[in-house]
Each structure stands twice: as C-alpha cells, then as structure tokens.
Amino acid sequence: MNVKNVVAGSPPVGVFPRTTSDLPVRTSCSIRNVLGIPSRQLDEFCSEHFGNILTLCASDRQASAIMAGHLENLLEQVREVTPDQCDKHKIVSSLTNNLLASLTHIDLEQAQRAIEKIQSHFDQSALDGALNALRLSYHKATHSSGRMAHAQEMQSDVLHFFQGHSFERLAGFLPYFHDHVQILQEDGTGIGNQLHWGLNEIATAAALGTLAGEARVDVTGQESLCRVAAAVIPSGTAFDFMPNIGRDGKPGLGTVIEGLLRSGALSIPDNAACEDMVAMAYTLAICDTQRNNLSGLARPTNKIVYTVAPAVYRLLMECAQEDPLKFGTLFFDNGRLSEAGLALCSKLTTTVEVFEEFAPYTDATAKNEKGGLTIRSA
Numbered sequence: 511m512n513v514k515n516v517v518a519g520s521p522p523v524g525v526f527p528r529t530t531s532d533l534p535v536r537t538s539c540s541i542r543n544v545l546g547i548p549s550r551q552l553d554e555f556c557s558e559h560f561g562n563i564l565t566l567c568a569s570d571r572q573a574s575a576i577m578a579g580h581l582e583n584l585l586e587q588v589r590e591v592t593p594d595q596c597d598k599h600k601i602v603s604s605l606t607n608n609l610l611a612s613l614t615h616i617d618l619e620q621a622q623r624a625i626e627k628i629q630s631h632f633d634q635s636a637l638d639g640a641l642n643a644l645r646l647s648y649h650k651a652t653h654s655s656g657r658m659a660h661a662q663e664m665q666s667d668v669l670h671f672f673q674g675h676s677f678e679r680l681a682g683f684l685p686y687f688h689d690h691v692q693i694l695q696e697d698g699t700g701i702g703n704q705l706h707w708g709l710n711e712i713a714t715a716a717a718l719g720t721l722a723g724e725a726r727v728d729v730t731g732q733e734s735l736c737r738v739a740a741a742v743i744p745s746g747t748a749f750d751f752m753p754n755i756g757r758d759g760k761p762g763l764g765t766v767i768e769g770l771l772r773s774g775a776l777s778i779p780d781n782a783a784c785e786d787m788v789a790m791a792y793t794l795a796i797c798d799t800q801r802n803n804l805s806g807l808a809r810p811t812n813k814i815v816y817t818v819a820p821a822v823y824r825l826l827m828e829c830a831q832e833d834p835l836k837f838g839t840l841f842f843d844n845g846r847l848s849e850a851g852l853a854l855c856s857k858l859t860t861t862v863e864v865f866e867e868f869a870p871y872t873d874a875t876a877k878n879e880k881g882g883l884t885i886r887s888a
Contacts, residue, residue, distance in 0.1 A: 545709040552578035562643040580716035609741035620734035622680040631725035649689040667797040715739035746794030765795040
C-alpha cells in the first residue's frame with residue numbers, strides 16, 4: 511500500500527542523525543535476544559518489519575532511523591532486568607514501572623499535542639490503511655463495508671470512560687493505534703506471536719513517535735509521546751499467562767497491568783499523571799482483552815446476569831442457538847453461562863453502557879470476597 515500521495519511530504523523532525531550507520535547499539539544483548547531482535551542495526555530491523563508505518567512517511571529510510579532511535583530509547587528504560595530474570599513479562603513490567611516513575615503531566619500534555627498534530631497531518635483513511643495493510647482478520651481499523659472494526663471500536667469504548675477528561679484525545683488515540691505495529695508470523699497471523707511478545711507493543715510506541723516526527727512535532731514532543739504510549743500500550747495490551755501473578759506460585763492469564771495490580775508489583779508514584787496513565791492502561795486492558803480476565807477479578811454469576819440483565823442473557827442465548835458449535839460451546843455449558851461466558855459479561859459490564867441493564871459494578875463471587883479486585887465502571 512502506497513499512501514504517500516495522501517500525506518504531506520515535508521521532512522520529519524528526527525531524533526537521530528540522518529546517516530543510519532551512525533546509530534549506536536545501546537540495548538543489552540539479553541534484552542534484544544528475549545524480544546527477538548537480531549544483532550544487526552535496529553533501523554534495518556524496523557525497515558524490514560514495519561513497512562506499513564514507514565510508508566506513511568515521505569522517506570522510508572529516514573523514518574526507519576527515527577523509529578529505531580525511539581525504540582532504542584525505550585528499551586534503555588528497562589534497567590531492572592538482570593540476565594537471570596530476563597523474560598518478556600519482566601521486561602514489560604520493568605519498562606512500565608520505570609516510565610510511570612519519571613513521567614509528569616507536562617509529558618502528558620506534550621503527548622496529547624503530538625497526537626493532535628498526527629491527526630491533523632495524516633488523513634484518517636491513511637491511518638486506517640496502515641493497520642488494514644497488515645491484512646489480519648481481526649485487527650483492522652475498518653471493514654470493507656465501512657463500519658467500525660477493532661481499532662475504531664477500541665477508540666470508541668475507551669473514549670466512553672474519558673469523556674470530558676483533560677487528556678481525552680490522548681486516551682482515545684492510544685487504543686485506536688495499539689495494534690498498528692505487529693510482526694507477522696510465517697502463517698500470516700499477528701496474534702499469539704510469542705517470539706515478539708512485548709516487542710510489538712513497545713514498537714507501537716516508537717511508531718507513534720515516528721509519525722509525530724513526520725507531523726513536525728519537535729524532539730521533546732516525540733519523546734513524550736513515545737514514553738507515555740510505552741507506559742500505557744504494552745502494559746494494557748500484552749496478554750499472556752504470567753508466572754506467579756497472585757504471588758501464590760501459580761500463573762494467571764491477563765495483561766501486564768492487571769498482573770502488576772493484582773500482585774502489588776506496580777510502583778505508583780503519588781501524582782495525578784501516574785494515576786491517569788494507569789487508568790488509561792487498565793481501561794485499555796478491560797476493553798481489549800478482559801473477556802479472558804485474571805482469576806480472582808470480579809465476575810458476575812449466571813444468576814446475576816439472568817436476573818439483572820435479561821436482555822443481555824437472551825441475546826447471548828440466541829447467539830448460542832444460532833452457532834451452537836462455536837459460540838454455544840465456548841460461552842455456555844449445559845444451558846448456563848460458562849466461565850468464558852461470565853468473563854464476557856464482565857467485559858460488557860465494565861466497558862460500554864450500551865448494556866445499561868447492568869449495575870455500575872458487579873457483585874463478586876465467593877472466591878473474590880476473599881480479597882480480589884472490585885471492578886467499577888467510570
């Protein structure tokens with residue numbers, strides 16, 4: 511896809527020398543190896559894997575150097591991972607904690623201004639096309655019919671919670687863009703990519719800084735946007751079984767932000783900027799992946815859904831009857847909502863108020879009464 515003809519061709523404001531051979535390799539080999547980054551120069555790696563982003567820019571070569579610089583800067587924030595601990599979960603957790611400790615409201619303001627410039631500079635169809643160019647069945651911005659697909663739905667869902675917030679535009683654009691960068695697997699899919707788990711999400715933040723440079727955002731603004739995006743997107747969307755998530759020796763399924771909150775391993779400085787970013791990350795997690803949320807989080811029971819939200823229950827049952835082998839088997843078990851079905855209702859409960867039959871919060875199950883999180887809607 512060539513979208514250069516819809517993008518103004520002014521040169522970007524870079525963060526590194528224009529000669530890519532001058533780019534230093536600063537990230538430790540252990541971090542690069544765990545994330546699946548080869549030992550060659552990062553600009554070559556970016557050029558090979560992120561063409562759908564780079565073709566939005568006037569110069570692919572210059573844009574790949576800028577993106578490589580931003581990616582290197584972000585990976586340098588992973589200071590706490592030692593060789594014997596160097597796994598993907600700890601890399602994303604370390605990055606999140608380090609960024610949250612250093613970012614301020616000034617960074618959020620600069621990041622939001624950078625987002626506004628990106629949206630002014632790039633045609634929306636070009637931004638949509640950059641995601642659709644990956645040709646993934648689920649991760650799209652729009653369908654061929656023109657209706658919203660996952661990226662735009664995510665933007666709509668998250669904006670529901672941030673209406674009137676000081677950083678409404680920032681909070682809405684990060685979920686819209688969160689899947690734009692994906693290193694595809696050999697079978698052409700972009701999900702379940704364990705080789706580059708975490709890297710896709712961190713590189714997404716670097717891509718935003720690159721597009722900000724193309725939109726004539728200065729270096730300070732690019733860096734603020736990169737850092738804010740890297741504090742929110744990887745922790746809010748990197749989803750997997752994580753070891754010892756409840757400090758009970760057992761793994762748990764969820765996003766990094768859910769795991770950090772549940773385990774008490776999230777370092778939250780006492781400032782409003784950090785609270786805003788944690789809220790953005792957790793809202794992103796709820797809207798994106800909480801249909802499979804961590805064990806122990808608040809979840810409605812079959813009786814609660816049937817009693818409090820009969821229209822939702824009826825809708826799910828009708829879907830199960832229409833598609834008994836897939837939808838029915840996944841979300842129902844002997845005529846009752848299965849664990850997956852209850853998790854799906856938990857997601858609906860805590861995201862969009864289309865399902866207003868639900869109360870503002872769900873009653874916890876018996877297990878959750880022992881000390882799990884209570885999820886409340888905004």
